[in-house]
Amino acid sequence: MLGSRVHAEDAVQEAFINLWRGAARYDSARGSVRAWLLGMVRNRSIDMLRSREVHERRRIAIVGLEDQIAAHEATETDFIRREQAVTVRSALATLPPDQRHVLELAYYGGWTQAEIAEHFDMPLGTVKARTRLGLEKLKWALAEIAQGAG
Numbered sequence: 001m002l003g004s005r006v007h008a009e010d011a012v013q014e015a016f017i018n019l020w021r022g023a024a025r026y027d028s029a030r031g032s033v034r035a036w037l038l039g040m041v042r043n044r045s046i047d048m049l050r051s052r053e054v055h056e057r058r059r060i061a062i063v064g065l066e067d068q069i070a071a072h073e074a075t076e077t078d079f080i081r082r083e084q085a086v087t088v089r090s091a092l093a094t095l096p097p098d099q100r101h102v103l104e105l106a107y108y109g110g111w112t113q114a115e116i117a118e119h120f121d122m123p124l125g126t127v128k129a130r131t132r133l134g135l136e137k138l139k140w141a142l143a144e145i146a147q148g149a150g
Contacts, residue, residue, distance in 0.1 A: 001045045011048055015040035091141035099134030102127055 002008050018040050026036055092100050105111040105119070113131065117124045
């Protein structure tokens, strides 16, 4: 009935404890001691099953609520990231093409400055200078966008 030997043993043990405590309530006119004890075990088993169902429903409800909260937070975080990406792309669009290309390859492409220098066939120092100037101009462009929004 309970699906596990351990749970069944618990139900029997609790029935024996109830038998011991409530022996005075036994009425031989209503049935045998065995029937009375089996009734106690059955009732305790049903109580245990109902209790498990309630706990399982609560657990499922809590997990569902946690999932909803996590989904909301993920959606909110995704929205903020998309907004930030749009802002950064707008700021990148204001940069001169040579600085923008270097920054895009470095940050979006994951290229090293040496790889960028080799790709464009330019000195490494030039790539570093364009990166530094591009980042400086990007900082100012983002500050202007932030001031316009605020």
